[in-house]
Amino acid sequence: MIKAPENFIDTAGVRQVFAEAREGRRDFIRSAFAAAAGVATAGMARAATPGDGDPAILELPEHSRGLGQPVVTDGYGKPSKWEANVQRRQSPGLTQTRQASVSFAPLQSLFGIVTPSGLHFERHHQGWWDIDPSRHRLMVNGLVKTPRVFTMDEIMRLPSVSRFHFIECGANTGMEWGNVAVPTCQYTHGMLSCSEFTGVPLITLLELAGADLNKGRFVLAEGADGSSMTRTIPMSLVRSGEVLVAYGQNGEMLRPENGYPLRLVVPGVQGVSWVKYLRRLELGDQPWGTKDEAVHYVDLLPDGTHRQYTSIQECKSVVTTPSGGQVLLDKGFYSISGLAWSGRGKVKRVDVSVDGGRNWRTARLQDPVMSKCLTRFNIDWVWDGKPAIIQSRAMDDTGYVQPSLRQLREVRGTRSIYHNNAVQSWLVQESGEVKNVQVS
Amino acid sequence: MIKAPENFIDTAGVRQVFAEAREGRRDFIRSAFAAAAGVATAGMARAATPGDGDPAILELPEHSRGLGQPVVTDGYGKPSKWEANVQRRQSPGLTQTRQASVSFAPLQSLFGIVTPSGLHFERHHQGWWDIDPSRHRLMVNGLVKTPRVFTMDEIMRLPSVSRFHFIECGANTGMEWGNVAVPTCQYTHGMLSCSEFTGVPLITLLELAGADLNKGRFVLAEGADGSSMTRTIPMSLVRSGEVLVAYGQNGEMLRPENGYPLRLVVPGVQGVSWVKYLRRLELGDQPWGTKDEAVHYVDLLPDGTHRQYTSIQECKSVVTTPSGGQVLLDKGFYSISGLAWSGRGKVKRVDVSVDGGRNWRTARLQDPVMSKCLTRFNIDWVWDGKPAIIQSRAMDDTGYVQPSLRQLREVRGTRSIYHNNAVQSWLVQESGEVKNVQVS
Numbered sequence: 001m002i003k004a005p006e007n008f009i010d011t012a013g014v015r016q017v018f019a020e021a022r023e024g025r026r027d028f029i030r031s032a033f034a035a036a037a038g039v040a041t042a043g044m045a046r047a048a049t050p051g052d053g054d055p056a057i058l059e060l061p062e063h064s065r066g067l068g069q070p071v072v073t074d075g076y077g078k079p080s081k082w083e084a085n086v087q088r089r090q091s092p093g094l095t096q097t098r099q100a101s102v103s104f105a106p107l108q109s110l111f112g113i114v115t116p117s118g119l120h121f122e123r124h125h126q127g128w129w130d131i132d133p134s135r136h137r138l139m140v141n142g143l144v145k146t147p148r149v150f151t152m153d154e155i156m157r158l159p160s161v162s163r164f165h166f167i168e169c170g171a172n173t174g175m176e177w178g179n180v181a182v183p184t185c186q187y188t189h190g191m192l193s194c195s196e197f198t199g200v201p202l203i204t205l206l207e208l209a210g211a212d213l214n215k216g217r218f219v220l221a222e223g224a225d226g227s228s229m230t231r232t233i234p235m236s237l238v239r240s241g242e243v244l245v246a247y248g249q250n251g252e253m254l255r256p257e258n259g260y261p262l263r264l265v266v267p268g269v270q271g272v273s274w275v276k277y278l279r280r281l282e283l284g285d286q287p288w289g290t291k292d293e294a295v296h297y298v299d300l301l302p303d304g305t306h307r308q309y310t311s312i313q314e315c316k317s318v319v320t321t322p323s324g325g326q327v328l329l330d331k332g333f334y335s336i337s338g339l340a341w342s343g344r345g346k347v348k349r350v351d352v353s354v355d356g357g358r359n360w361r362t363a364r365l366q367d368p369v370m371s372k373c374l375t376r377f378n379i380d381w382v383w384d385g386k387p388a389i390i391q392s393r394a395m396d397d398t399g400y401v402q403p404s405l406r407q408l409r410e411v412r413g414t415r416s417i418y419h420n421n422a423v424q425s426w427l428v429q430e431s432g433e434v435k436n437v438q439v440s
Numbered sequence: 441m442i443k444a445p446e447n448f449i450d451t452a453g454v455r456q457v458f459a460e461a462r463e464g465r466r467d468f469i470r471s472a473f474a475a476a477a478g479v480a481t482a483g484m485a486r487a488a489t490p491g492d493g494d495p496a497i498l499e500l501p502e503h504s505r506g507l508g509q510p511v512v513t514d515g516y517g518k519p520s521k522w523e524a525n526v527q528r529r530q531s532p533g534l535t536q537t538r539q540a541s542v543s544f545a546p547l548q549s550l551f552g553i554v555t556p557s558g559l560h561f562e563r564h565h566q567g568w569w570d571i572d573p574s575r576h577r578l579m580v581n582g583l584v585k586t587p588r589v590f591t592m593d594e595i596m597r598l599p600s601v602s603r604f605h606f607i608e609c610g611a612n613t614g615m616e617w618g619n620v621a622v623p624t625c626q627y628t629h630g631m632l633s634c635s636e637f638t639g640v641p642l643i644t645l646l647e648l649a650g651a652d653l654n655k656g657r658f659v660l661a662e663g664a665d666g667s668s669m670t671r672t673i674p675m676s677l678v679r680s681g682e683v684l685v686a687y688g689q690n691g692e693m694l695r696p697e698n699g700y701p702l703r704l705v706v707p708g709v710q711g712v713s714w715v716k717y718l719r720r721l722e723l724g725d726q727p728w729g730t731k732d733e734a735v736h737y738v739d740l741l742p743d744g745t746h747r748q749y750t751s752i753q754e755c756k757s758v759v760t761t762p763s764g765g766q767v768l769l770d771k772g773f774y775s776i777s778g779l780a781w782s783g784r785g786k787v788k789r790v791d792v793s794v795d796g797g798r799n800w801r802t803a804r805l806q807d808p809v810m811s812k813c814l815t816r817f818n819i820d821w822v823w824d825g826k827p828a829i830i831q832s833r834a835m836d837d838t839g840y841v842q843p844s845l846r847q848l849r850e851v852r853g854t855r856s857i858y859h860n861n862a863v864q865s866w867l868v869q870e871s872g873e874v875k876n877v878q879v880s
Contacts, residue, residue: 061575063717064664068567070538071530072697077558079516080570080700083693090511098510111638111688112602114554118517119692127508130520135501159775162552162806162816198551224504248551250690252559253523257512260520277503335599366602368808376602 079118083109088119091187099127100227102169104190107320107339112366113164113374115193117250122257123169123191123271125227131277133253133261136224138205138245142282145210152261155200156247162198163244163267164373166341168313170270170297170418176405177416181436184325188424188436189318192339194374197265198248201241202233206283213239216283220290221264224279230290231273232309233266235283242267242372245278267372268343269311270418272297302413313343315402316421317350317377317394328432331385336363340375342396347375349395354381356389356425356439357404363392388428389439406440519558523549528559531627539567540667542609544630547760547779552806553604553814555633557690562697563609563631563711565667571717573693573701576664578645578685582722585650592701595640596687602638603684603707604813606781608753610710610737610858616845617856621876624765628864628876629758632779634814637705638688641681642673646723653679656723660730661704664719670730671713672749673706675723682707682812685718707812708783709751710858712737742853753783755842756861757790757817757834768872771825776803780815782836787815789835794821796829796865796879797844803832828868829879846880 079086088103095101105121115121122128133152141147169191175182182188202219216235223229237243244265247253254260259276266273272292287293287309299307317340322328336354340347346369351360363377377392394402405422412419425439519526528543535541545561555561562568573592581587609631615622622628642659656675663669677683684705687693694700699716706713712732727733727749739747757780762768776794780787786809791800803817817832834842845862852859865879 061571061664063569063571064666064668066666067539068564068569068665069696070567071541071543071562071564072528076519076527077560077695077697079557079692080573080694080696082570082573082701086692087516088512099507101511103511110691111600112636112691114636114691116690116692117519117556118558120517122511124508124511127510128512129503129508130522131501131503133520133522153769157772157774159818159820160551160777161818164808196552196554224501225508226504226506228504250556251550251552251554252519252526252556254520255517256509256520257517261522329593332597334597337600368604368810370808378599378601380599 086119088121088190089186100125102191104186105193106186107190107192107318108185108323108326110320113194113339113376114250115195117195117252117255117258120193120195120255120258121169121191124257125229126225128257129225129277130256131224131261136261136279138262138278139280140205140209140283141280142220142284143212143216144206144283145212148205148209150205152247155205155245155262158200158204160198160200160248161244162196162248163242164194164196164370165265165267166192166194166372166374167271167274168192168341170272170311170313173420173422173424174417176420176422176424176438177414179438181438182324183436185318185320185323185424188324191271192341192374195249196251197244197246199244199246199265202238202243202245202264202281203241205245205281206238211283215285217285218283218287220280220282220284220288221273221275221278222280222282223259223275224277229272229275229292230288231275232287232290232293233264233273237266237269245281268313270297270313273311297418299412299418300415302415310419313341314419314421315342315344315347315394315396315400316340317347317392317402318424319352319390319392319426322390322428322434323426324434324436326434328383328428328434330432331383334381334383335378336381336390337376337378338363338392340377340392340394341373342394342398342400343372344400345397346371347394348397350375350377351393352377352379353391353393354388357391357423360393383428385430387430389437390426390428391423391439393423404440405438526559528561528630529626540565542631544626545633546626547630547632547758548625548763548766550760553634553779553816554690555635557635557692557695557698560633560635560695560698561609561631564697565669566665568697569665569717570696571664571701576701576719578702578718579720580645580649580723581720582660582724583652583656584646584723585652588645588649590645592687595645595685595702598640598644600638600640600688601684602636602688603682604634604636604810605705605707606632606634606812606814607711607714608632608781610712610751610753613860613862613864614857616860616862616864616878617854619878621878622764623876625758625760625763625864628764631711632781632814635689636691637684637686639684639686639705642678642683642685642704642721643681645685645721646678651723655725657725658723658727660720660722660724660728661713661715661718662720662722663699663715664717669712669715669732670728671715672727672730672733673704673713677706677709685721708753710737710753713751737858739852739858740855742855750859753781754859754861755782755784755787755834755836755840756780757787757832757842758864759792759830759832759866762830762868762874763866764874764876766874768823768868768874770872771823774821774823775818776821776830777816777818778832780817780832780834781813782834782838782840783812784836784838784840786811786837787834788837790815790817791833792817792819793831793833794828797831797863800833823868825870827870829877830866830868831863831879833863845878
């Protein structure tokens with residue numbers, strides 16, 4: 001893609017520039033530097049000692065003079081103390097206990113597509129555990145010739161794959177169904193994260209147990225925590241090899257909040273199906289209709305019926321900068337940045353509007369664009385200081401276009417909790433303050 | 441790539457299986473489950489209560505009965521307590537102070553290609569700092585029309601890109617030049633990490649300062665820490681847009697140990713050029729020949745001369761599992777896994793030998809394969825219990841093949857410190873213990 005020079009610095013080039021230097025050109029550079037340094041070091045001095053009356057006096061900051069901290073070998077590295085505000089956060093009052101709760105990822109502070117594991121959103125049904133992996137077991141039973149119980153060691157010896165995928169809770173953006181003005185994109189869209197997952201394709205484990213792949217059409221996945229989370233996974237997804245029994249996340253073992261030591265990875269499907277603390281997989285010939293499939297994670301439609309098993313997260317996007325709660329300090333150039341994703345495949349295009357949907361421009365998509373993975377988009381914008389409504393609208397490679405809130409409500413009504421993938425609107429006010437608005 | 445079903449679970453399918461269930465097939469499944477559960481839950485009971493004499497008694501572990509921990513909102517998530525041994529480590533005696541030192545990434549415990557930022561290798565010349573970003577400034581001067589001093593806010597408003605790249609210290613694997621048997625791949629190859637970096641192309645900042653792109657052929661990058669690290673970057677690399685002034689790493693701000701709030705990202709080039717705590721960029725017309733370019737990071741050749749500016753990290757690979765210090769518990773199936781990379785572009789192929797280089801098989805490369813980025817490779821292996829020497833040999837898309845230690849020494853001798861990219865050999869002993877060996 002990008003061509004590197006044959007040599008980092010080639011010998012002929014070095015010879016030439018030194019020849020030029022002998023001819024006197026070097027002096028020119030010296031004086032240019034002196035002039036520039038006069039201006040610039042003054043700026044740095046001011047930075048180091050604010051309030052100093054004389055910008056010409058250069059006082060180096062302590063970190064340019066002293067001896068720093070030793071290498072971090074007695075633990076695990078942490079973010080800068082200046083970033084302490086970048087945290088996942090619970091929405092006050094959203095749930096009654098902190099065990100059956102949610103913490104949202106700070107999307108407005110993140111870059112690129114990888115979510116740091118320390119900021120990955122959490123959704124627990126009965127709290128999280130730090131399970132001893134040497135005692136953890138995974139059972140494979142049902143329509144199999146030989147039911148099997150695997151240790152972690154046995155699983156980790158098998159051929160593995162690593163893939164980047166997003167995970168989104170089915171209830172993400174759920175509060176936007178009403179007219180509740182959730183203040184920031186952390187709370188509107190923060191039940192969304194993206195990691196490199198490593199694990200064994202589920203189909204491999206089924207084959208090791210001698211699964212009956214003709215009769216077996218659905219897999220029940222069961223977690224080991226107190227909520228006994230159970231979900232039905234169709235074999236059509238499993239057969240493709242993309243459903244993983246995963247132990248790795250962003251290079252290391254899963255975090256306890258995310259299902260250590262074993263969780264299911266079901267790309268494109270809502271997070272509840274990515275069963276954490278995975279302890280059992282049962283192959284059957286029908287969907288199980290478990291509590292979390294019959295009572296929860298269903299969509300109440302305008303006619304009073306419920307949609308069930310609408311587990312695939314449809315194409316969606318959100319602008320993360322500028323977004324609700326942020327403040328633009330002045331007019332001028334900004335880089336509008338956001339995330340797009342689809343549970344059906346790859347993001348193909350993202351359009352951005354700054355006038356509430358009247359005009360749209362196509363954003364740049366950041367490589368690599370991967371299937372069922374977050375895609376970062378960016379687009380240039382010069383703010384004229386007047387009110388502006390910023391929106392993004394994604395399209396995936398099936399041709400599906402993210403709906404407006406009005407389009408979505410026409411089909412789904414307003415009484416759903418789950419599966420809201422409507423276009424999000426952020427109002428930039430004249431003051432520069434950005435707030436969540438609903439644009440029909 | 442992978443085709444999802446039109447619907448997660450389609451209505452017709454649900455109707456059909458419930459019809460089948462009414463015909464009595466459901467009872468069959470129930471009895472099959474009961475039989476399977478009898479075997480399998482016994483296994484789980486043993487796991488939960490080791491030493492229990494009666495495997496038929498099912499006693500659920502506490503985490504399946506109790507209430508777990510609340511969501512983590514009062515801080516930043518941490519790895520499992522069971523993973524406390526997975527740390528970056530200092531090599532005892534390698535350096536005299538812990539400020540001018542190295543900590544190595546635990547490659548043998550990592551999956552995929554992303555290095556968790558808490559385990560990213562460190563190389564400090566005078567310790568690390570946690571610099572206040574509101575006071576940090578970046579000066580751009582030299583052959584520019586208007587020298588500029590940028591605040592972090594100004595830099596973060598500019599158009600940014602995010603890219604996955606490896607960073608490797610030029611001294612990585614340096615101890616292997618001699619016959620020192622470094623015990624683990626953490627110490628042989630652990631000055632290697634890979635992240636998604638986000639920042640502004642360096643060329644953008646030069647253009648904003650009105651750089652003279654005809655005369656300007658080299659950029660000096662200078663760090664703000666006490667070591668005053670200065671390195672020459674050729675404009676041929678900068679022009680391509682791939683050199684970044686980066687603030688983001690794996691989704692969040694850089695870590696203090698890795699240059700917070702600003703570091704240079706020079707894809708494919710040795711880590712010392714990725715100047716941390718970046719405070720100044722000067723455009724000039726010749727290489728600077730700084731202390732760290734003239735005295736350090738040069739290669740002593742057999743004829744007594746030094747090679748200078750050999751900064752591009754040539755194609756290299758290492759098997760991380762199994763690797764030195766690990767133990768194979770028994771014969772049978774293993775998945776050999778490792779990392780390959782090239783400072784020239786993409787990894788094209790990795791071959792693996794288990795007999796010390798007599799026979800080679802081609803490994804699977806894990807998607808996505810990106811330029812100047814780590815690539816994970818895997819290959820199946822059945823260990824027969826006899827001594828085996830495991831090696832990997834990478835080839836990049838320029839056709840360059842990673843040399844054997846003998847080939848490398850023929851050109852470079854044995855007195856170098858830097859730029860050792862030879863094939864690494866791990867001996868699996870009959871005991872299952874794996875150790876570092878040098879195979880000529």
